[in-house]
Amino acid sequence: MNKNYMRNKFAVIILFILLWGSVLTSCKTISIEKHMNLNENIESTSTLKTEPIQNHSSPTITQTSPTILPGPVTPSVEKNELVFANSTSTSIETEFVSPLEGFKLEELTEIVSNPFIYAGDGKDDGHHGTDFSFYQYKSFEKIEKLPVLSITSGRVSSVIYNRPPYGNMVVVETPFSSLPVFLRDHLLVLYTESEIPFHTNLSCPDFQLTENPQIIESFSLYILYAHLYALPEVQIDSHVLSGFPIGKVGNTGSSGNPHLHLEFRIGPTGYIFEEMSHYNNTASQNELSNYCLWRVSGLFYQVDPMGIIEYYLQNR
């Protein structure tokens, strides 16, 4: 009896050891399979604890592995950006507001003191923008120091401190993707009708185009505000909403009386003008070059600001 009992007990212990050994072996196999399939070892320790689900053969693990890998995060971000860039939703479209505080867009025609005059591609003559000024208008005593507001929402692509001829100036860039569709189409028609000049009457040392205007993929509307009273109140690369104050009307640079000089140009997206100057002996090569790029290269095509504003008012 006793011997039999001992023999049985011994047999049970041997059987138990054999079974335990086989369980450990199968655990190792599963963890190695997972490791290979996931191509990473973050979960390898914890998978050992969940091994009792022995049905987890490699096909199941392969299916779930893409969600564990960090890869899919990147494409989803890119997708969001694409949606923003191509969206025609009105929620992201910029609204035009008057650049002068207290004035409606419709009233601007009444205070134009010097209209846009197109002198031809490559020429620095004519008048590349529109001037606004008055001595007395309604309840306004003078235009000097009147707050200047950004017409559109966009990114500040230039802030120049008191250099000839623009004086204190700011440029705000608004991508076409943020403009109302009717305005975008109108601007594209204007741009494609333009011709890029081979000659300019302006002195432009070391000047050459860095981009072929025929293959530009993405356009922006650039608006320049010149002769501001004090140092502009914004910084390069900051974002402004339409109606955001960017300075005050002044008389800096080549200006005979306090007025706001506005320029509208269509150009390739993403340009920054850290410096810009001309018509003075102290202008650096880089300042001259940027002025030429902006004014006469044809890459930044000048359009009549009041023409665009009136088109906007008629079609919005």
Ligand SMILES: [Zn+2]
């Ligand atoms: Zn002007």
